[in-house]
Each structure stands twice: as C-alpha cells, then as structure tokens.
Amino acid sequence: MTATKTLTKSVLHIASRLNGLTNLHFQGHYSAASTTVISPAVAKRNDLFSQEQRRQKEAVGRIEKIEVRYLGLPEDVTLAMNASISTPYNCAQHLSEGHCKRSALALIDGNVPWDMHRPLPESCTLQLLNFTVADPHIVNKAFWRTCSFMLGAALENCFTEEAQLQLHSFPGPNIKSGSFIYDIVLRSQTWAPNKVELRAISAEMIKLAAKDLQIERLDVSDELALEMFADSHYKHEQLPSIAQQNHGRVTLYRLGTHIDISRGPMVASSRFLGKCTVTVAHKIANEGENDALYRVQGVALPAGFTLSHVAYNTLEERAKKLNPARLPNEPFEDSQQQIA
Template sequence: MSAATKLHKTSWCALRQLQQYRTKATLSGSSASIAKRNDLFNQEQRRQRDAVGRIDKIEVRYLGLPEDVTLVMNSNISTPYNCAQHLSEGHCKRSALALIDGSVPWDMHRPLQESCTLQLLNFHVSEPHPVNKAFWRTCSFMLGAALNRAFKPEAGLQLHSFPGPNIKSGSFVHDIVLQTQNWQPTKEEMRAISAEMVKLAAQDLRIERLDVQQDLAQEMFKDSKYKSEQLPSIAQQTQGRVTLYRLGDHIDISRGPMVGSTSFLGKCTISAAHKVAEEGAAGAFYRIQGVALPSGFQLNHVAFGVLEERSKKPYHPPRPKTKGKDKRHSDPRSTSSS
C-alpha cells in the first residue's frame, strides 16, 4: 500500500470518526434539552398539584346520554376524563373534548376549577365545530413530534410554530426551519413522516396541558431559538402565563384546547412541504402540511385522495409580527383562529 493510499485511508477514517462524534454530540445535546424540558414540566406539574391544599368539592352536572346526572368531584383535581370514568368505559374512549357551561371548550385531562355543567364531545355530535378545531390543532402538534422523530440531527431541524386551525384550508400545518435552502422532499420522505404520525396514534399517548409563568417557559425553551423569540409576545397577551402541551416527551406552546389522546388520529397523510422563505445564509423556512381523519371514520380511497390533493395547496395564514422580529417569527398563538 503506497504512502499516499495510507494517508488517504487515515484521513478518511479520521473524517468518519469526526462525523460520528459530531452526530453523537448533536444527539446528546438534543436529548439533554428534551430531558431537561421534561424535568421542568414534571417539577412544575407536581408543584401545582401539591399547591392545591384543601380539597373543595364541586358539583358537575353532566348533560348527555344515557341520562343527565350530577357528579360530586374535587376542585382543581378532577378532570372531565375523571367524570367520564364515573359514566362508562365507552364515554372514556369516545370523548375527545369537553364543553363547560355550554360554551367553553375544555381539555379532557385539565382539572375543573368550580361547579359547572359538562358535555362530553365526540366526532359525531350535532355541533362538531369545537371538537374538529381541537382535532386539527392536535394534528399540528403531533406533526411537530413526528418531524422531530423523522429528521436526522444533521438536517438542523428547528420547530417554529403551527398556525391556528383553519378547517376550511384543507390542511393542518407545522412550520419548521432546516439548514438547507433547497429541500424538495421525495414521496418516500413524506411517507416516512406520515408513518411517524401513525406510530404516535398507535401509542395512545395522553395529551397533557400545563400553564406556567413566562420565566419558567423561557428556561424550558432557552435552547430553542424561535420559541424563545415568541414567548415574550405570548406572555404579554396572557398576563405573563404560557400554556404548554405534552405528548410523550414532546412539549410545545399552544393556547389549546386539544383532544385527549393521540389515539383519536385515524387515517393520515403528510402531503406537502412548501418553502416559505430563506432563513440566514444556509437555512430556509418550510411549511409542512397534511390531512387526517379522526379514528373510526371511513372514507373510500378516491374520496380521501381528493382531500389529499386539496391539502397540498399552499396555506397562507395571517402572520403578524413578533416584537422586534419580521413576519417569519410570528407568535404561533396569535395566528390561531380560536
């Protein structure tokens, strides 16, 4: 073997080792950020539960099948899902969202604060708009988790935000930034992201909500450039509070509400990725779009194909400015239609 060949081989091995080290370092840093974010979420969740103190009883008047009934529950502890557990297993499985006092959409796993009326909503109710919006919003949230799972570290994926649900648009959406300005996804890549969505649905992950102070949210997302930029504007609109949601180990910002579990996602296709703008010298801003049906809904292949084609059309939601930033750095909640 010549000296030149040996040098080339040595240099190639060193390059491979360096690439592997960088990949491991990136994975380690990303995993550490996710773990810390979840630790802070768990700590605050426990703190809020411990702060309840004296447990007051409330009366929850359930309105619906098989009959209206009054339940005595615990203030700031009992959730609509706990109420459903007093009714039947079917109520637990079918109920995607709650409606409080006839007008306030409420997460299934969010504690009730005072006496109220309660309706449990599924996708077959006579007025499905609130639960459909919650489903669409949840699909965007799940898409963020799926994208995190699907992309390799070297892609430089950063989650930006997801606009509020607009069912008439024909697609749910998540905005991201990648360290490339010319990504044109193949059909195989889009199928891979769709498959991650289906995996999340199969895991039946509970979707948790937590309201926190801005300073804690800033600590949780200090390693996320875009979330950090969005938080001051969000907190300004909500008296210093920020609403977070979690499924598995994925945590993001959203005003909610969302459906109670990933299992409510049925047939799903991630159909399009549109480049929206360049971001810096090497990166670009992309909008990922998809369409889905709630679990249990049946639609023939041709009809669903029509929905898939419609969902590919570029979606242009209103994107107001965040303080000191351009329109690409919009607050994900300020673009929400709910």
Template sequence: MKRHLTHLSKTILQNSSSKTLPLSRCLSTQEAIERRHHLFTLEKKRQVESVGRIEKIEVRYKGVPKDCTLVMNKDISSPYDCARHLSEWHADSNALALIDGAVHWDMHRPLSENCTLEFQSYSSTEPQAVNKAFWRTCSFLLGAVAARAFKEDVTVKLHSFPGPDIRSGSFIYDVELSLPAWSPAPRELITLSAELVRLCRRGAPLERLEVSEELALEMFVDNSHKAKQIPSIARTNGKVTLYRVEKHVDISKGPLVCHAAQVGRAAVAAVHRIIGSAAGEPEQLYRLQGVALPAGVMLNHFAFNILVERAKKLNPARSPFSPFGEDGVRNMAATA
C-alpha cells in the first residue's frame, strides 16, 4: 500500500516564497501554513502597537493561596500574565479564566478593564466549561496535525469541526484530501497519533486574535471552505476569531485551553469518508476522529484502549453535506 504520510521532522517548509505568493493556485499546503503564520504575526504586532499609551487596570484575583489585587496593563496583560505573578503552578495548570464570575476567558487573551479573576483547572468543581474547551482544543490540534502530516503531493484543505460533544466519544475534524477512497492502514493511524502527541508535548501556547473579515479572507485565500465560512462568521461584528499553535492558524470561536501540553495521552482512532452531494462541495471529505485525556489524568493501557475503540465508531456530528446545505456549514464553523 502506498504510504501518504511523512515524518514532519523531514519536511522542508518554503519560508521565503510563502510570504509573497498571493494566489491559492501558487501555494502548497506548507506554504499556506507559513503565510497565515506570517500574517497572524504581523497583525498581532500591529494590534499591540496600536494600544498606544499604556493604562493600568486593577484585577482582583479570587483563589488560592489568597485573594489579592494585581495592577496590570490594559489591553496587554492577560490572565496568564496574572497567573505568572502568583506562581508557576498557576500559569501551567489552569485551563481557563473566569472574568467577573460569568465570562470564560482565554488565558492568553488581553484584559481590557477592571475585573475580578478566577482560574479554572481540570479539577474544578464545575468542569463543564473546561471540558468543552479541552475537547475543542483537541479538534483544533487534530486539524494542525492533518494540515502538516501528509506528503507534498497530497492537497490538504481543512473544512471545519463542530462544537464539542463529549458524549460522542471522539473529537473530530473534517478535511478534504486529494486521496480517492483512502482507508488508512493501522500504521498510518499510529503515525498521525504520534504527531498529535509530539505537538502536545512541545507545549506551545494557544494564542487568540480577532481580525477583520478582509484580513481573514486574505489569510485563507488558499482554502475555499474557510473562505465560504468567513462572511457568515463575521456577520455579527465584522470580526473573525483566530487561534494559533506554533505556526498553525485556524478559525474557532473558542475559548481554547492555555497551552498544548495540557493535552496528555492522545490517539487518532479512525478516519471515515464522508460522501457528499451538496452543490459546490467536494465529492468527499475525510472525518478524522481522536480521543485524549488531560495531562495528569492517569489511565491504564487497557482502559484507554476501550476509549480508543469507542472513538473508532463514526461520530454522528452534523456533516458538512447535511440537508441544511450552506447553513449546515455555517453552523459547524460558528460553533467550532
């Protein structure tokens, strides 16, 4: 059987040309990754520089070891920065921030006004928000692996992933691949799983950035699926929320967890073909499905294999080829 996957350590990215090629037909998958990363970096720098005169805000922290008030920089300091003032443990172990007791906030998202701050970890008494953010992050990371794991002669276009449904038994990402009727061999699933684990162990932060619809379209000029979704996503306020891990940039409403190392044991359990009939859509997508545990959660090999076997069953989440047509695609993108 022909092997389609490549070891990422041997992949050579085209750093220079990816920053200048404007047309999708000129971009390889890896060049598109580099280009989005470059545009993300420039826009993040522009937004930081646009803050201008630095103003101070008061962040009233509530939690262990004791309540306190931190004086931070408006529109620059994030909950992660606050956590670092408390201890390394606070910075590394917490997944989300809770602002004013009501709003779940990304750890790396800047704070814009005086507020109260609480942290939420994987051992919180009410873990629903953390669990959903963890599951959503796993889908995001699975997309990052899919975008980089294939050989250069395979065209990869990420489509979308639905909102997290922990009861389904697997997190997913739907991907268009230029592989007719691909059915991955067990060793290929092992390769995908290994790349997912490596990505998580490198522990890169999950960075959030809001951009204009125009910039989002420019960043995803190579991906017809994302380009179709962006106008609907931006319809509310003209903005599109992006996240970045290492050099991978994708669309998600978030929130995501603090950093990739908070994903512990993980596996890509299955790949299913999704046959489509919607006008203007590819004839088929592939649904990648995985399962993971938060770092620090211990489970023996036998028990984890039970989770993997359960995750092999086709996830029933809405297909991009559902009867809802374009609305179905819009809903998947909006809830990702």
C-alpha cells in the first residue's frame, strides 16, 4: 500500500461512519466506533501532566484569601477567594449558572486575558467575557487559537500509526486571515484530501465539542516539557527556544488526552465550538525523502451563532486560500512566534 493510500484509509475511517461503512481500521482516542487506544507516549505525557498538576496544587501550602472585584452584570460585587486556588470559573459559580455557561474567557485588571480555569494568584478586578461583549476581539482571538488547538487533536484522532503524523505547530491567531490552521508533517508527499476526508476531520472536531471537555492550562519547567515531548521530533526541537523566551517555563494545554504547547489563553471548554469546517490542506514543502509539511485550514463559528448558508459558504471559500501566517520553514526573530 502506498503512503497516500495509507493516509486515505486512515482518514476515511471516520468518513465511513458517516456513510455506514465499518471495514476500515481506526486508532482514535475518541472514536465511538472503536475501543479507545492511547499510545504509550500519549499516556506518559498525560501522566506527567497530571502529576505536575497535583504537585503544583499541593505546593500552594497555607491558603491565603484574596479579594476579587467582579465588574459586570447583574451588579459589581467583591468576592473572597483563595489565592492560587480559585479560578475565574469558581468566581462565576458564586454569581449564577448562566455566568458559568456563557463565560468563555476572563479579563483581569482590565487588560490581561485570563483562562477561566487558571488560578488567580492575587487580588484583582475580574470581568467575564462571552461572544456578545461590546468588543469581542480578545475572546474571538482566544476562540480562533482554541480552534487550531482542537484541529491538532482532531488530526491526531483521524490518522492511524502508519500515517506517521507529526504535529508541528500553529501560528498565533489572526481573525482577518479567514482561517485557523495547524501545520503537520505526514509520511506522504502527495496527500490531497477530498471533500469526504475533510468532512471527516470536521466531524471529529464537532465530536470533541459535543463532549464539553474542559481545557486545562499548566505552566511547566523546560526539563519537564522536554520529557513530555521526547517522542515528538518537532515539539522537542522547538522547546528550548520557547523556554528561553519565557524564563525557562513552557505553557501547555490539555483537552481530553491531547496536550500541546501554546501561550494561550484559550476558551474554557470545547463546547464553545459551534459550526466548523476543515476546508483544505496545502502542501508547503517536502521534509526529507518521504515526508511533507502540510498546512491544514478551517473556519468555525462559536456555539449558538448562525449564518445563512450563502454567508457561511463565503467564509468556507475564503478559508481555502493559503493562510499567509509565517510558515514553519521560514526564519523568524521571536521563537515564540511558532506557537499561538
């Protein structure tokens, strides 16, 4: 079997579920049609993430109280919370169930975007952001970044081991570009996914959204990050320069069992992803004798937002054009430009 046929067979297993077929093998973390299979490398990465998460919580020590001044509807209020333990989501729980459901992102002290599930280290003002705020730029940027992150997870779920998928990176979000992206390397120099395959990857993203998976953030040392990504050639290669730009620390995010590198912030949960279409995969360059670098692109709407078929089709067509964000094989001055 050629490399291209292997890739097609890998992706088409999800597509087969859309067409009632069952004869294709798929090794996916979230597949309803197969037993959950997690590679030893992914299992190790998750174990290390969870262990460090517990260690950081236990290291908090004596609980100190902080004042969080919530600014917003129905009225401003001051909350007594726990330093380095309480999160914006915990603050939302003190307000109402509606605040918990609607809040995608937080804003600290008026100008610092903050993950909903990231602990607050000290007293601050807090605003809870959703997609209907007066100036949605900040939350839209976090949403676009989250879409790229979820695309990486979906691509990992769509390919079998034979495809030798390697996640490379995703540049910082740019809403004006018309598409969110993830750059990957595959053991094929001729992969050109058809509509059914692209639809299959889109369906995998929607499946992740339906699970309402909390998106977890964790800052780790460069040594731990290198251990976690020891199996990932491109991530391992990027980590030293990323850590150097961030005082020896690396920011990671986890969605289910998928862990990736990103500066963040991201929206609180996968459920904020609504209508989604993976539109195209552009071949960017050959990587050695057998591999090639591809830029996979898509477009999405936040959950609850609707557009007419004509308007959304226009967005889909725009998202097929090669996204002009910096390519992984192009020089850059700031090493963190390679991650969102």
